[in-house]
Amino acid sequence: MGEHKTGTVFSFELYFTAPAGEHVIDALYEAGWSDSTIDLDPETGGEGWATFHREAPSALQAVVSAIREGRKAGVEPLGVTEDYVSLKEIAERTGRTPAAVDHWVTGRRGPGEFPEPRVPRPRVSLYSGAEVSKWLVANGLAALSPADVEIARICEITDSTLLAKRLQRQLSEDEQRELDRAVA
Incomplete structure (x- = not known):
């Protein structure tokens, strides 16, 4: 083994x-x-x-x-x-509402410079889980485990x-x- x-x-x-x-x-x-x-x-x-x-x-x-x-x-x-995540999944992982996450993405709230979608779609874009995790931790917006x-x-x-x-x-x-x- x-x-x-x-x-x-x-x-x-x-x-x-x-x-x-x-x-x-x-x-x-x-x-x-x-x-x-x-x-x-x-x-x-x-x-x-x-x-x-x-x-x-x-x-x-x-x-x-x-x-x-x-x-x-x-x-x-x-x-x-390659952990692609939707805004809904980001909301679930962070314990925030989808509306709050949408505000981060559009820059209406939060520090700005949210990662660009890896798979842009009109209805449900997909984001890099790695990039989003780094952004969330760097901006103190989610308590993600260091292992994740x-x-x-x-x-x-x-x-x-x-x-x-x-x-x-x-x-x-x-x-x-x-x-x-x-x-x-």
């Missing part, structure tokens, strides 16, 4: 692709995913996800250990929870990193070198 140091329990989801075969689920549990609930059709393989409640010294260690264990068991990670803020931040960064690495595989070596020089 995977070795997990004691610490805080961090909750997140990891999305992955897996080969077909009944052995995959057993291999994941043996690699250390005993603290997760796995959703995958082992007969067909393909895309699946696992919901973790992992005890670790930090959010980064929780997510990184899950990725490493998954790779050891033969699955390829695609991403981790940390896992939101780590999941946002990890998800972006996994996506970037997957997309970069589509580049030729010359294109990759040129991109590396440009963003270094």
